[in-house]
Amino acid sequence: MRGAIGIFSALWVCACGNVEPAEGDADSDLDADTDGDSDTDADTDSDTDTDGDTDTETGLECDLPEIECASTCVDPDVDESHCGGCDVACATDAPECCDGDCVDPATDRDHCGACGTQCAGLSPDCCASGCTSVFSDAAHCGACDAPCAGEIPACCDAECFDVASDADHCGKCDVACDAGESYCGGACLDVQEDEANCGACGHACDGGTPTCCGDECVNLQLDERHCQSCGTACGAGETCCNAPCAVVLCGG
Numbered sequence: 608m609r610g611a612i613g614i615f616s617a618l619w620v621c622a623c624g625n626v627e628p629a630e631g632d633a634d635s636d637l638d639a640d641t642d643g644d645s646d647t648d649a650d651t652d653s654d655t656d657t658d659g660d661t662d663t664e665t666g667l668e669c670d671l672p673e674i675e676c677a678s679t680c681v682d683p684d685v686d687e688s689h690c691g692g693c694d695v696a697c698a699t700d701a702p703e704c705c706d707g708d709c710v711d712p713a714t715d716r717d718h719c720g721a722c723g724t725q726c727a728g729l730s731p732d733c734c735a736s737g738c739t740s741v742f743s744d745a746a747h748c749g750a751c752d753a754p755c756a757g758e759i760p761a762c763c764d765a766e767c768f769d770v771a772s773d774a775d776h777c778g779k780c781d782v783a784c785d786a787g788e789s790y791c792g793g794a795c796l797d798v799q800e801d802e803a804n805c806g807a808c809g810h811a812c813d814g815g816t817p818t819c820c821g822d823e824c825v826n827l828q829l830d831e832r833h834c835q836s837c838g839t840a841c842g843a844g845e846t847c848c849n850a851p852c853a854v855v856l857c858g859g
Contacts, residue, residue, distance in 0.1 A: 683707055685722065714751070741765055743780070772808050798822070800837070829857070 669680035676693035683689055683704075687697045690704035697709035705715075705722035712718055712733075716726040719733035726738035734741075734751035741747050741762075745755040748762035755762055757769030763780035770776045770790075775783045777790040784795030791798065791808035798804050799821055802812040806822030816824035820837035827833055832840050834847035841852035848857035 667675050667678060667680065669675050672684055673680040673682050674689075674693070675681075676689045681689045681693075683691050683693075683695075684707050685704050687702065687704045687709075689695060690697050690709050691707035695709075697704055701709040701711045703710050703712050703718065703722065705712075705718040710718045710722075712720050712722075713735040714733050716731065716733045716738075718724060719726050720737045724738070726733045730738040730740050732739055732741045732747070732751070734744075734747045736746070739747055741749055741751065741753075742765045743762050745760045745762045745767070747753060748755050748767050749765040754760070755767035757767070758771035759769060759778075761768050761770045761776060761780055763776055768776045768780070770778050770780070771792075772790055774788065774790050774795070775781075777784050777795050778793060784790050787797055787799070788795040789798045789804070789808060790796075791801075791804040796804060798806055798808065798810075798819075800819050802817060802819045802824070804810060805812050805819035805824050810824075812819055812824030816826050818825050818827050818833070818837065820827075820833045825833045825837075827835050827837070828849045829847055831845070831847045831852070834841050834852050835850075839852070841847050844854050845852040846855060846857055848855060
């Protein structure tokens with residue numbers, strides 16, 4: 608019995624001692640790789656990482672709110688060529704990019720003249736010169752770039768007036784003269800009797816006819832229609848000769 612066991616042991620040692628590692632298998636685990644593990648893959652891409660993929664990113668890092676457009680970092684909130692997104696260019700009728708929208712700073716009430724400048728309150732309208740009111744601005748009366756004319760032009764409720772002569776807007780909007788009065792030279796007056804403004808503003812009576820009666824300058828000493836006072840007319844055959852109407856010849 609002991610002889611049989613000895614022979615079997617010798618045969619097992621001999622068989623195991625004759626096993627050689629497979630050619631090319633450096634770690635003796637019978638696989639085909641050389642990295643010591645049990646797989647057969649290899650990192651074969653041309654980048655410097657070892658994750659087995661192919662990197663195609665530009666590597667450009669943009670800080671918010673900027674985004675990458677055409678390999679460049681741009682701010683879509685203000686960039687006219689990439690307004691709100693890549694390749695969204697602003698046109699000539701809305702050339703400025705504000706908060707990601709193309710606007711016209713000459714007319715946009717939320718971005719008047721510059722991004723973020725809002726028109727409100729007494730100046731709710733936007734024109735090329737900035738925030739204003741087309742109801743009161745003489746340079747933009749009723750609409751942008753619609754100027755008023757006159758000696759003292761004014762815009763009253765979106766209408767133009769010359770407050771140097773308008774009876775309903777004496778010197779400024781909505782200051783009216785009394786009935787029968789006109790506004791002349793900064794004051795409300797009656798042009799039916801004002802010698803400096805007889806019949807109309809600026810029509811002054813001279814030395815020969817110094818008195819204003821109605822809409823004309825007269826000489827109360829000689830005028831038979833206005834003898835000694837406006838409206839006092841002489842009767843038939845009477846004359847006015849430096850005295851009340853009488854049947855006399857002047858100078859006689």
